[in-house]
Amino acid sequence: MLTDFFNQNAERLKNKKLFLLDMDGTVYNENTVFGGTAAFLDSILSHNAKYVFVTNNSSKSVADYVKKVEKMGIKANEDNFFTSTNASVMLLKKTYQGALIYAQGTASFIKELKDGGLNITTVYDKSAKAILLGFDTELTFEKLSTTSKMLCTTNATYYATHPDYVCPVNYGFVPDLGSMCFGLFKASGKNPIYIGKPKPQMLYSAMEREGVTKEETVVIGDRLSTDITSGYNAGIDTVCVLSGEATLKDIQEFQIKPAFVFEGIEKIIL
C-alpha cells in the first residue's frame, strides 16, 4: 500500500490522470536531477497517466525548458510543460479575442504570446485593452518607462504572469516580477491581476488543456505558499515533498495543509 511520510494511506494517488509537478526542489535542485525522478516519472506513465511541469517563470519559453530538462535526462516534450505564459495566453484569448494587448517581457515571452494567437504590441498604444507583464530578464529602463506610461495614461486591464518577488540564483536571489510590479505600483498606483501560482487560474487552465477533472489531478511541489496553496485554491489534491524549501516545521505552522507529505518524489512509486 502507498503511504506518505505520516503513514497515511495515499492509494488514491494511483488513480490520478494528471500529475502537475513543480520543478526546482521537486524533480531537481538547480541543475542536478534527483536520483528518483526517472523512476517516479516512469511509474506515472505505466499507470497511463501524464505529468506536466508547472512553472511560474515566464522568462523562459517551453522550448527552453525542454532543452534544460533533456540535459538532465528527463523525458519531456513541449506538451509536458505548462508555464504562466501558457496560462496567460489561454486566459487572455478568451477575454481579448483580436483586441490589442500591450506586453512587456523577454523576446521569447513576446514570441510565445504572438504564436499563441494574441494581438501584441510592445510599444506605447492607447488603444490597447490589456497590459500583460512577464518576468523580464532583458529589462531596460525604456521598457519600464513605456509600461509606466501605459499604466498611468490608459485604463487597460492590467495582468502579470506571476507574483513571485524573488527568483533563486546560485548566490541568493534576484528581483522577480512581483518586485517589478511593486515598483510600477509606486509609479502608477495600479496593481496587476496575477495569473500564476498561488492563484488557482493556472491550474484550471492546465486541467482544461489536458481535459481532466479536479478529482483526476494532483499537484506536487516543495513550496507551501505557491504549489500547495495553488492546489488548495483550485480544490485539487496536493503533495508536499521535503526535498526543497518546506520543512516539517513549516508544514506544521502553515495554515493550509497538503493532503500528503513525502520525503521526495522517489517515495511516490505508484
Ligand SMILES: [Mg+2]
Ligand atoms: Mg519549487
